[in-house]
Amino acid sequence: GENYVYVPGVSGNYLSVSDEAALDITGDIDIRVRVAIDDYASGARQVLLEKGTTNTELNYSVELGSTGALVFRFGDGSSLFTASSSVNVPAVVSDGEVTWVRVTKTATGDVDFYTSADGVTFAALGVTQTISTNTPFVGSGGLHIGARLGSDLASGKYYRAQVLNGIDGTPVLDVD
Secondary structure, X not given: OOOOEEEEOOOOOOEEEOOOHHHOOOOOEEEEEEEEEOOXXXXXXXXXXXXXXXXXXXXEEEEEOOOOEEEEEEEXXXXXXXXXXXXXXXHOXXXXXXXXXEEEEOOOOEEEEEEEOOOOOXXXXXXXXXXOOOOOOOXXXXXXXXXXXXXXXXXXXXXXXXXXXXXXXXXXXXXX
């Protein structure tokens, strides 16, 4: 079988990486996570991967919304900006099914959401959304996989998590 880390959605159970300069991305970003979430539309927000400390001091975050939309968030130090996929993940993936989810954001504010069975060919999850062009906050907060600082817990299997500096850019994190 394949290796994975099971994150049970219980407080204190998530993965973390200390703050590193390479993770502080303020331009184009490409985030990819291969997961099998227990309930893609759990009724609660589930953070898949995030870097930051508070909502307004959030460099970036990829989440599942309560109804299963894929959500991208970032803060600029004083405000929080959010874009959500126009199609929910459960429309294309069953609970517990392994899938890649991907979010790309350009410096011009275009956010695109995707899913993939193989991590090579990605299908759009709805249409491009537009978000603020403000510069994301860069702080000393670490990166978390499966939770936001102990809250908004995800429940499921994590196979891989990648953060790329630029669309199809240079990998700055690859948890495999």
